[in-house]
Amino acid sequence: MKLPKGSLKWKITYILAYPIARFILGIKVYGRENIPKEGPVILAPNHRSYIDPPAIGFATTRETYFLAKEELFKFKPFALLIKFYNAIPLKRSIEAREALIYAIEKLKNNEVVTIFPEGTRNKTKEKLLSFKLGVAFLALNTNSKVVPIYIKNNDGRAFIKPFLWILRIKPLKIYIGKPIDPSNFENNRKGQVELTKALYNALMELIDNN
Numbered sequence: 001m002k003l004p005k006g007s008l009k010w011k012i013t014y015i016l017a018y019p020i021a022r023f024i025l026g027i028k029v030y031g032r033e034n035i036p037k038e039g040p041v042i043l044a045p046n047h048r049s050y051i052d053p054p055a056i057g058f059a060t061t062r063e064t065y066f067l068a069k070e071e072l073f074k075f076k077p078f079a080l081l082i083k084f085y086n087a088i089p090l091k092r093s094i095e096a097r098e099a100l101i102y103a104i105e106k107l108k109n110n111e112v113v114t115i116f117p118e119g120t121r122n123k124t125k126e127k128l129l130s131f132k133l134g135v136a137f138l139a140l141n142t143n144s145k146v147v148p149i150y151i152k153n154n155d156g157r158a159f160i161k162p163f164l165w166i167l168r169i170k171p172l173k174i175y176i177g178k179p180i181d182p183s184n185f186e187n188n189r190k191g192q193v194e195l196t197k198a199l200y201n202a203l204m205e206l207i208d209n210n
Helices: 008-024 052-059 076-084 096-108 134-142 161-166 189-209
Strands: 028-030 041-045 064-069 087-090 112-114 145-152 173-176
Touching: 008 052, 041 052, 041 134, 052 064, 052 145, 052 173, 064 096, 087 096, 096 112, 096 134, 134 145, 134 189, 145 189
Parallel strands: 028 173, 041 112, 041 145, 064 087, 064 112
Antiparallel strands: 145 173
């Protein structure tokens, strides 16, 4: 077990969660070496389950901050918990600007931010929903590398999934792809669209190959 870079709370939680994630749930992570060790990074996973944020927290080699939809903060005890673990409320309105500014500050401070490019949980039979431009916007304005991540077997009914993982029937697997360099794209609307397309294709490739 190699501890991720980050705060003391992050390392302690990782130590406590590792036996559960690794040996009980049997989570397997492939490609951890693809997460840059230094500099600003945006982790961009697919999103089908509430388990996705903690799964990413287990998979990453560095402490990360999450942009999470504001509905998750309505239940105060849960809101306190996810805020403690670096969740940032993202409102689906013009007020989302506040969360984006916070994310930009973190990235300019060479931190890691996790954003689900689909913008919401995928409840359809499609492999991916269409991507929002938020990841590309942040990447181009902070020169942050974007890492596509495929979380496999995270779909299905919430009360059944843990049993499937424990019994290794449908093990939870996390595939981390090669980072996308924003310097290969222009910092304008066209560049945002092209980077978003590149991210979509990279994540789709991870899905199709695994």
